[in-house]
Amino acid sequence: xxxxxxxxxxxxxxxxxxxxxxxxxxxxxxxxxxxxxxxxxxxxxxxxxxxxxxxxxxxxxxxxxxxxxxxxxxxxxxxxxxxxxxxxxxxxxxxxxxxxxxxxxxxxxxxxxxxxxxxxxxxxxxxxxxxxxxxxxxxxxxxxxxxxxxxxxxxxxxxxxxxxxxxxxxxxxxxxxxxxxxxxxxxxxxxxxxxxxxxxxxxxxxxxxxxxxxxxxxxxxxxxxxxxxxxxxxxxxxxxxxxxxxxxxxxxxxxxxxxxxxxxxxxxxxxxxxxxxxxxxxxxxxxxxxxxxxxxxxxxxxxxxxxxxxxxxxxxxxxxxxxxxxxxxxxxx
Amino acid sequence: xxxxxxxxxxxxxxxxxxxxxxxxxxxxxxxxxxxxxxxxxxxxxxxxxxxxxxxxxxxxxxxxxxxxxxxxxxxxxxxxxxxxxxxxxxxxxxxxxxxxxxxxxxxxxxxxxxxxxxxxxxxxxxxxxxxxxxxxxxxxxxxxxxxxxxxxxxxxxxxxxxxxxxxxxxxxxxxxxxxxxxxxxxxxxxxxxxxxxxxxxxxxxxxxxxxxxxxxxxxxxxxxxxxxxxxxxxxxxxxxxxxxxxxxxxxxxxxxxxxxxxxxxxxxxxxxxxxxxxxxxxxxxxxxxxxxxxxxxxxxxxxxxxxxxxxxxxxxxxxxxxxxxxxxxxxxxxxxxxxxxxxxxxxxxxxxxxxxxxxxxxxxxxxxxxxxxxxxxxxxxxxxxxxxxxxxxxxxxxxxxxxxxxxxxxxxxxxxxxxxxxxxxxxxxxxxxxxxxxxxxxxxxxxxxxxxxxxxxxxxxxxxxxxxxxxxxxxxxxxxxxxxxxxxxxxxxxxxxxxxxx
Numbered sequence: 144x145x146x147x148x149x150x151x152x153x154x155x156x157x158x159x160x161x162x163x164x165x166x167x168x169x170x171x172x173x174x175x176x177x178x179x180x181x182x183x184x185x186x187x188x189x190x191x192x193x194x195x196x197x198x199x200x201x202x203x204x205x206x207x208x209x210x211x212x213x214x215x216x217x218x219x220x221x222x223x224x225x226x227x228x229x230x231x232x233x234x235x236x237x238x239x240x241x242x243x244x245x246x247x248x249x250x251x252x253x254x255x256x257x258x259x260x261x262x263x264x265x266x267x268x269x270x271x272x273x274x275x276x277x278x279x280x281x282x283x284x285x286x287x288x289x290x291x292x293x294x295x296x297x298x299x300x301x302x303x304x305x306x307x308x309x310x311x312x313x314x315x316x317x318x319x320x321x322x323x324x325x326x327x328x329x330x331x332x333x334x335x336x337x338x339x340x341x342x343x344x345x346x347x348x349x350x351x352x353x354x355x356x357x358x359x360x361x362x363x364x365x366x367x368x369x370x371x372x373x374x375x376x377x378x379x380x381x382x383x384x385x386x387x388x389x390x391x392x393x394x395x396x397x398x399x400x401x402x403x404x405x406x407x408x409x410x411x412x413x414x415x416x417x418x419x420x421x422x423x424x425x426x427x428x429x430x431x432x433x434x435x436x437x438x439x440x441x442x443x444x445x446x447x448x449x450x451x452x453x454x455x456x457x458x459x460x461x462x463x464x465x466x467x468x469x470x471x472x473x474x475x476x
Numbered sequence: 477x478x479x480x481x482x483x484x485x486x487x488x489x490x491x492x493x494x495x496x497x498x499x500x501x502x503x504x505x506x507x508x509x510x511x512x513x514x515x516x517x518x519x520x521x522x523x524x525x526x527x528x529x530x531x532x533x534x535x536x537x538x539x540x541x542x543x544x545x546x547x548x549x550x551x552x553x554x555x556x557x558x559x560x561x562x563x564x565x566x567x568x569x570x571x572x573x574x575x576x577x578x579x580x581x582x583x584x585x586x587x588x589x590x591x592x593x594x595x596x597x598x599x600x601x602x603x604x605x606x607x608x609x610x611x612x613x614x615x616x617x618x619x620x621x622x623x624x625x626x627x628x629x630x631x632x633x634x635x636x637x638x639x640x641x642x643x644x645x646x647x648x649x650x651x652x653x654x655x656x657x658x659x660x661x662x663x664x665x666x667x668x669x670x671x672x673x674x675x676x677x678x679x680x681x682x683x684x685x686x687x688x689x690x691x692x693x694x695x696x697x698x699x700x701x702x703x704x705x706x707x708x709x710x711x712x713x714x715x716x717x718x719x720x721x722x723x724x725x726x727x728x729x730x731x732x733x734x735x736x737x738x739x740x741x742x743x744x745x746x747x748x749x750x751x752x753x754x755x756x757x758x759x760x761x762x763x764x765x766x767x768x769x770x771x772x773x774x775x776x777x778x779x780x781x782x783x784x785x786x787x788x789x790x791x792x793x794x795x796x797x798x799x800x801x802x803x804x805x806x807x808x809x810x811x812x813x814x815x816x817x818x819x820x821x822x823x824x825x826x827x828x829x830x831x832x833x834x835x836x837x838x839x840x841x842x843x844x845x846x847x848x849x850x851x852x853x854x855x856x857x858x859x860x861x862x863x864x865x866x867x868x869x870x871x872x873x874x875x876x877x878x879x880x881x882x883x884x885x886x887x888x889x890x891x892x893x894x895x896x897x898x899x900x901x902x903x904x905x906x907x908x909x910x911x912x913x914x915x916x917x918x919x920x921x922x923x924x925x926x927x928x929x930x931x932x933x934x935x936x937x938x939x940x941x942x943x944x945x946x947x948x949x950x951x952x953x954x955x956x957x958x959x960x961x962x963x964x965x966x967x968x969x970x971x972x973x974x975x976x977x978x
Contacts, residue, residue, distance in 0.1 A: 144494070144495055144498075144499070146491070146494055146495050146498055146504070147491065148491075148494050148507045149490075149491075149508065149509070152507045159885075212942040301505065352498045352501070352502075352503055352504075353503075353504060370512050421488070421491055436820040445487060445488075445491075446484055447478070448481075448484045448485065448488055449478075449480075449481045449484060450486075451481050452481040452482075452484040452485040452488065453488075455481075455485045455486050456488045456489055456492075458573055459489055459536060459572065460489070460492060460575070
């Protein structure tokens with residue numbers, strides 16, 4: 144069993160958003176201030192919320208977008224989704240000019256100095272959930288805030304291991320298929336969310352322990368879920384809306400490629416985790432996590448101990464070798 | 477082994493330790509390149525008691541800090557002020573027992589079991605200082621905990637005393653004997669309040685705390701321990717002066733000592749500890765298993781030169797209380813290389829030098845002194861009066877005198893000498909026991925000596941200091957065993973040291 148605790152900690156550090164986190168915080172705060180100052184939006188009960196991977200703390204380096212969810216509970220009936228997007232774009236354009244672009248479902252504000260953009264997603268109330276513009280010019284039910292809440296619960300249920308493993312899974316996707324590949328990080332995150340439902344809770348007698356074990360077991364649980372979605376046998380659902388199938392923009396080939404890669408990754412991780420050789424194990428995990436956006440290897444591989452170091456270690460690990468000739472009668476100090 | 481080898485070695489052991497702890501159900505909560513940043517949490521025992529295990533930078537050659545976070549405020553034995561369990565004594569740590577994680581966790585369970593049983597079958601560990609913060613002082617470049625040295629506890633017990641300030645080595649002792657409470661009655665002078673001049677002696681009280689069933693840790697218990705002296709101590713503290721509380725306590729029959737440097741500032745009482753050592757008793761405990769048999773025997777060492785100085789010094793260290801040394805010579809700079817005395821005794825009688833060295837270590841008992849043995853009658857008196865006479869002169873004339881005296885009195889003596897300027901160590905029992913023959917002189921080769929210093933004596937012997945000390949050690953050992961009534965080689969002992977290499 145190779146835990147490689149320090150190496151996993153360093154791997155997580157290597158994919159932390161770092162300075163992007165500060166930029167994201169500054170950018171979304173600025174955009175929210177601009178929206179909050181519009182009288183009409185305020186009249187519709189505007190409440191801005193941070194959503195997306197950054198809000199769920201599962202984003203990894205680099206963070207290129209931040210999602211702001213705009214709840215508008217008092218939006219007049221009959222106000223269309225495209226009108227709403229236009230309204231949001233107009234308010235933002237007053238402040239940001241041509242840095243603002245209107246998309247099918249959101250309004251984007253570029254922050255070129257941060258190499259980042261903020262996506263503003265307006266929403267009207269729909270019972271206990273919300274509706275946002277869809278690509279067909281209509282409304283689509285969603286509940287991104289609930290997904291954030293569910294993620295926090297997952298993380299607590301698994302002794303704070305869920306969020307790190309989602310980050311590692313997102314990095315694994317990037318390492319195996321490339322950063323711009325489809326399906327994206329959200330798909331992997333949702334697969335991880337469902338996979339964790341099959342893992343023992345942290346409070347149980349059979350709870351998993353290390354990051355290595357959680358990562359290995361999660362990859363193994365995710366592989367059939369991704370395959371099921373790819374071949375259509377069992378589509379992944381939106382964790383916040385269990386009746387809603389997860390909508391992902393990817394081709395069948397892309398789904399198949401991800402499923403193939405994930406099955407291989409699960410086997411590689413299993414072999415690494417079960418290895419008695421820490422160096423071999425680290426090489427296995429390293430192959431799954433690749434490089435971060437700075438081009439640095441994410442998973443550090445410990446050096447192979449020299450003969451002298453190995454001999455010194457063997458002397459400590461061999462039972463009986465440490466005993467003193469004067470005998471063994473320990474008393475408390 | 478290079479630095480990277482060292483790092484690699486520690487890292488591999490750390491990874492193994494981490495894996496073993498995780499196998500045991502513990503969770504790694506903190507890691508780093510430095511061992512001291514690693515931490516695990518887990519549970520042990522039927523009651524699932526929470527345990528925190530944190531390494532120190534001494535790992536793997538130092539134990540982890542093991543803490544039971546659910547009982548932080550409970551005081552018990554074998555736990556430091558920071559709540560860290562003292563799981564092994566120093567000797568047991570030699571096995572590095574913490575590296576075997578199941579054994580480490582078993583040890584924690586044993587600790588819990590003992591703690592819940594009130595440490596009834598405990599070893600009498602005298603470690604009260606483990607439950608207090610130390611009184612740190614600086615002396616020159618060094619920072620440490622001062623050491624208070626007393627000669628004998630009964631001389632102080634139950635009384636106020638004055639103590640000199642710690643010296644440049646951090647040790648201090650009683651300045652004068654028992655006294656009454658310090659005169660601080662009435663309204664204190666403004667200049668006195670809050671500080672005591674650095675050269676002024678310190679006020680202390682010696683209190684017997686009796687048997688310790690639980691560690692004494694808090695201020696209220698300490699003040700209560702002052703008994704009848706509490707009021708006077710409170711007065712001293714009220715004017716801003718410290719009170720040294722020197723305590724004797726027992727635990728399961730063993731006796732321990734500890735001191736507390738008590739101060740009161742703004743109503744807050746502080747009580748860091750300092751070390752206390754009782755000189756006579758502690759030295760006697762280390763004098764060897766024969767001490768009770770030899771301490772009342774009378775011994776004369778003739779010759780306080782190189783071999784004699786070390787023989788006398790070792791006999792004194794071994795607890796021989798009635799020791800006398802005989803020599804008329806003075807200590808010169810060249811002697812220092814092979815003599816037990818340091819250079820501050822240059823010019824002194826060699827007997828005074830040896831006595832001075834012994835008195836620095838233990839002022840009581842003092843070594844007696846006498847002149848060189850030059851007449852047969854003196855030798856006869858000496859052999860008759862003393863339980864053992866040890867001739868360390870290396871002088872053939874003195875030896876002849878003692879041999880004659882021995883024949884006339886029927887008394888035996890020891891001769892301790894280096895042969896052939898360092899070729900052999902030789903200890904002769906004169907005459908040998910049970911009719912044995914004298915030791916042979918075979919193997920000693922002649923050496924040409926040409927180096928001389930002032931006077932009309934022999935040329936300077938090139939005998940190495942090591943030969944002197946080794947020879948003296950054989951002689952002192954033989955003397956101690958004879959005094960204790962233990963068997964020795966009947967004619968003595970001869971050992972090759974630095975043979976002449978052709």
